[in-house]
Amino acid sequence: xxxxxxxxxxxxxxxxxxxxxxxxxxxxxxxxxxxDAAYPGMGDRLLDAGSRLRRHLLxxxxxxxxxxxxxxxxxxxxRIIPALSGG
Amino acid sequence: xxxxxxxxxxxxxxxxxxxxxxxxxxxxxxxxxxxxTWTVYSLAYGGRRGDRGRLYAAASSNWYGPAVWWSDDLGxxxxxxxxxxxxxxxxxxxxxxxxxxxxxxxxxxxGVDPAGLFHSQDGGQTWSHLGALRARGTRDSxxxxxxxxxxxxxxxxxxDRRRLWAAVGAGGVxxxxxGGEVWTRLPDAGGPxxxxxxxxxxxxxxxxxRLYQQGHDGVFRSDDGGRTWLDVSAGLPSRFxxxxxxxxxxxxxxxxxxxxxxxxxxAPPDGRLAVWRSRDAGSTWxxxxxxxxxxxxxxxxxxxxxxxxxxxxxxxxxxxxTGQLYASPDEGETWTAVAPYLPPILSVSAAVLPx
Numbered sequence: 301x302x303x304x305x306x307x308x309x310x311x312x313x314x315x316x317x318x319x320x321x322x323x324x325x326x327x328x329x330x331x332x333x334x335x336d337a338a339y340p341g342m343g344d345r346l347l348d349a350g351s352r353l354r355r356h357l358l359x360x361x362x363x364x365x366x367x368x369x370x371x372x373x374x375x376x377x378x379r380i381i382p383a384l385s386g387g
Numbered sequence: 388x389x390x391x392x393x394x395x396x397x398x399x400x401x402x403x404x405x406x407x408x409x410x411x412x413x414x415x416x417x418x419x420x421x422x423x424t425w426t427v428y429s430l431a432y433g434g435r436r437g438d439r440g441r442l443y444a445a446a447s448s449n450w451y452g453p454a455v456w457w458s459d460d461l462g463x464x465x466x467x468x469x470x471x472x473x474x475x476x477x478x479x480x481x482x483x484x485x486x487x488x489x490x491x492x493x494x495x496x497x498g499v500d501p502a503g504l505f506h507s508q509d510g511g512q513t514w515s516h517l518g519a520l521r522a523r524g525t526r527d528s529x530x531x532x533x534x535x536x537x538x539x540x541x542x543x544x545x546x547d548r549r550r551l552w553a554a555v556g557a558g559g560v561x562x563x564x565x566g567g568e569v570w571t572r573l574p575d576a577g578g579p580x581x582x583x584x585x586x587x588x589x590x591x592x593x594x595x596x597r598l599y600q601q602g603h604d605g606v607f608r609s610d611d612g613g614r615t616w617l618d619v620s621a622g623l624p625s626r627f628x629x630x631x632x633x634x635x636x637x638x639x640x641x642x643x644x645x646x647x648x649x650x651x652x653x654a655p656p657d658g659r660l661a662v663w664r665s666r667d668a669g670s671t672w673x674x675x676x677x678x679x680x681x682x683x684x685x686x687x688x689x690x691x692x693x694x695x696x697x698x699x700x701x702x703x704x705x706x707x708x709t710g711q712l713y714a715s716p717d718e719g720e721t722w723t724a725v726a727p728y729l730p731p732i733l734s735v736s737a738a739v740l741p742x
Contacts, residue, residue: 309422309424309448309450309451310450310451312422312424313451313467341467341468341469341470344452344454344468344469344470345451345452345454346451348452348480349473349474349475349476349478349479349480349481350476350477350480351476354450354451354452356449356450357450382450383450
């Protein structure tokens with residue numbers, strides 16, 4: 301199971317998720333699908349139309365910048381980070 | 388039974404609420420709700436007068452995109468969704484939700500940017516696009532403004548809830564006879580850049596209801612549902628402004644906040660913050676500023692940030708884009724500051740609640 305670390309501002313929207321979620325997934329896109337299944341609506345908060353990552357969010361797998369296609373291993377750590385976006 | 392007034396205030400950093408009784412003298416403020424990482428463009432109360440209804444909020448986050456939020460406990464706890472609020476994988480991303488118009492029975496309309504209309508029939512949980520308004524031939528004439536390309540007003544006929552009006556900035560005014568399946572563009576009043584559109588109460592003649600609009604180029608009245616427009620700007624210190632509010636009972640009474648347009652200043656002419664009222668359908672205007680600041684004001688009032696309540700005499704409320712909220716319990720004659728230091732205010736709306 302990969303471990304996903306969620307940002308505080310996302311946990312505020314889905315308190316039941318807590319800050320740390322374990323998922324069985326093979327790619328980052330897969331991770332988001334599993335998160336959305338467990339916490340309905342979370343996918344819409346992370347992805348824009350056309351299943352693109354929202355433009356002010358960053359993904360890391362094992363501390364390397366990642367995309368939705370990046371592979372995820374059984375012991376990977378996936379982080380979703382809100383970028384600085386002003387305002 | 389005594390009544391309470393709930394003011395719903397959408398700001399750059401969350402939603403605030405102010406409550407008072409019928410006298411409307413002392414206010415209790417709470418907030419922010421929905422959290423300060425969300426900009427709240429507008430709030431709407433979905434209850435019938437006297438019921439405890441659902442509150443809706445149109446909000447966007449720089450990180451998490453736009454969502455509709457709802458609360459069944461007058462704003463204390465909230466749920467959210469944007470399920471179906473999309474133009475599809477090949478369409479543009481929905482950037483913001485601008486306005487919400489609740490109808491009875493869980494039906495809600497949402498106007499968004501880039502301009503388009505969605506509706507929900509389950510109280511906001513799932514949404515579908517009413518695509519006719521964004522038909523290719525229509526949207527080709529739309530032009531972006533400083534505020535984006537918002538569908539910022541959806542109005543329902545007081546007696547026929549299937550008849551709608553919608554305003555696009557900058558793209559004109561549209562009407563639908565059937566709940567949004569078919570749309571007709573109405574003639575421009577001063578131009579296609581409509582800032583605010585409002586229905587007058589109980590002014591339904593055979594020709595159609597009375598509408599008022601504040602446009603980029605003036606204030607206009609229509610006595611036939613928008614088919615013809617009359618310029619009623621004479622007597623105002625500026626033709627430019629953003630908001631416009633109608634009176635809850637008198638179809639001849641309306642309120643605007645004129646602002647300088649020169650040099651994109653967007654502040655009151657000569658720095659004198661005032662709400663202007665007409666009681667004769669726009670033929671003459673008077674400045675109402677007793678209790679408003681004497682010192683020069685370099686702030687504006689945005690399009691959804693002026694409203695009235697349904698009591699008699701009507702309350703009038705507005706918020707500035709520098710975060711001051713003002714209330715008048717007497718149709719605009721006198722004003723008091725309800726909250727001096729809120730975030731920039733995007734919208735103010737009022738609801739009557741049971742005690």
